[in-house]
Amino acid sequence: MTAANYNAMSLDELRRYVLTHREDVDAFNVYIDRSKAAGRTIGIDLNDAHWEENLTKQIQQMTPVEGESDQR
Numbered sequence: 001m002t003a004a005n006y007n008a009m010s011l012d013e014l015r016r017y018v019l020t021h022r023e024d025v026d027a028f029n030v031y032i033d034r035s036k037a038a039g040r041t042i043g044i045d046l047n048d049a050h051w052e053e054n055l056t057k058q059i060q061q062m063t064p065v066e067g068e069s070d071q072r
Contacts, residue, residue, distance in 0.1 A: 006030045011038055 006014055006027055011034055018024065018031045035041050042058045044051050 011035065011040070 004017060004021075004024070004027060006017075009017060011031075014027065014031050014034065018027050021027060032041075040062065042055065042062065044055050048054065
């Protein structure tokens with residue numbers, strides 16, 4: 001079996017790889033590290049009474065609106 005070259009994959013390619021190779025823990029860890037570095041992770045504070053509202057806002061900010069180009 002040939003090992004995948006995670007560094008040669010774009011973040012979106014790596015995401016697709018992880019979703020189709022769920023047993024590949026190394027790929028998952030690389031994906032999480034690269035997502036954090038790219039600012040593509042969302043955090044929540046469960047002690048914040050408005051955590052659900054804040055989470056929704058973060059998701060909306062990260063999700064491109066249909067018909068608009070992705071400027072990230």
